[in-house]
Amino acid sequence: MAKIASAWRRLPFLRVAAPAITAFALAAVLAVACGGGKEESPSVTATPTVVTATRTAVTATPTVATATRTAATATRTAVTATPTVATATPTAVTATPTAIPTTAPTVEPTVAPTTAPTVEPTIAPTPVTQNPAESGPFAVGVSTLTLVDESRPTDANGDYPGATSRTLVTEVWYPAEGGTQPGELRDAPLDRSQAPYPLIVFSHGLTGIRRQSSSYTAHLASHGYVVISPDFPLSTGDAPGGPRIGDAVNQPGDVSFLIDSFLQFSAEPGNLFEGAIDETAIGLTGHSTGGLTAILATFGPLADPRVKATLPLAPMGCVVGSQAYAASHIPLLVIGGSADQVVGFPSIRQAYDAANTPKYLLTLLGGNHMRFAEIDIEDPASGSLSSGPNFLADVMRIGQVTNADLGTCLASQNSGAGAAQSLAPDRQRELTRLFATAFFDYYLKGDEAASSFLATEFAQTIPEVQLEIGQP
Secondary structure: OOOHHHHHHHHHHHHHOOOOHHHHHHHHHHOOOOOOOOOOOOOHOOEEEOOOOEEOOOOOOOOOOOOOOOOOOOOOOOOOOOOOOOOOEOOOOOOOOOOOOOOOOOOOOOOOOOOOOOOOOOOOOOOOOOOOOOOOOOOEEEEEEEEEEOOOOEEEEEEEEOOEEEEEEEEEEEEEOOOOOOEEEOOEEEEEOOEEEEEEEOOOOOOOOOOOOOHHHHHHHHHEEEEEEEEEOOOOOOOOOOOOHHHHHHHHHHHHHHOOOOOOOHHOOOOOOOOOOEEEEEEEEEEOHHHHHHHHHOOOOOOOOEEEEEEEEEHHHHOOOOOHOOOOOOOEEEEEEEEOOOOOOOHHHHHHHHOOOOOOEEEOOOOHHHHHHOOOOOOOOOOOOOOOOOOHHHHHHHHHHHOOOOHHHHHHHHHHHOOOOOOOOHHHHHHHHHHHHHHHHHHHHHHHHHHHHHHHHHHHHOOOOEEOOOOO
């Protein structure tokens, strides 16, 4: 982990700010950047399967919020490989969640009215009722694929000349055969007993990696989800030419490409994921710039209409204009730390304030920005970040796409100070898993009990959180 911290601090966006940086640039800097470690689990050393796919009708960028994308059955060509199934070998054991308080604290947390949202879940209720605080009933399989979208280019970046395609090395967590074996089972057979499963796409933050939040993604898989997480071409830590937040405008297209790919795998006889995906139950989540990606792929001109629920963690909400949310009622849960010193909680909350119902805002009291990811880096001190040579232009590029008033980024600046106490990293990630599982269980699986967990039992009995629920 020390190696991760050292590498992180050498990244350009962590240099001390020069006096010449404008007030806006400094505020914008404080309103963005997420990290991920550079060291991965030993299970990632397996050689990924390369799958080259060409899309025929997904290249056009929508220009309005109601833009129609191609259906899940869009024609593709040249899928050159099928994920292989190997003998499952357990890897590192995932962290066991600590006990969740089940009795009300002596001090009542401040919460908004806790009535159930008026918008019903997207599918008919099913008898799920697994405790979201605990690992689910499934073993967790993991596989690594390299997916190539031949229909969309990778932009030039610094001394990198760009490419005619976009390559996404992608990690997949899924319910696997193996009972309740701990850890990740590499390329284990899919457990088909309750297939098809909802599909969730996780997006990493700026300089992050696909496995930056593996306890979160594996936890969802243990509860009966297929979770996919790519290394984005130009925002991952080792991006050619250096990580760029500006490529966030291209990442919603990557998300749609991944959805297309896995729906195709699900329909392909003999594929590891044959029959695995419920095309009516697709959700998005992500951290920081990845949370912004999840928002862009759900609301506004870059939205994919197949998305049914979205959960951004510490997103840079101030770069998305309120008009992006105007025509949508996709369920939204925004999670942020009250002590976030990178984005600042006011910017996080802007996504919640602008959205229509059903919507939730979960504040982790004493939580910060970096602890959502499994790294040993703390939020930098206020004012210690540098914008880099392209940062301001990148933020303006995003704002132009979303019709944002970037002046709100100035108003949303804060240092994350004032938290009563710091929330431990493991506890911050545990609470994230807890509320995320309940949210997706309700809106993607139709589990009514999960709504009670989300809005009443957890919110009123856990002293480290405050939950606001939007009213119609």
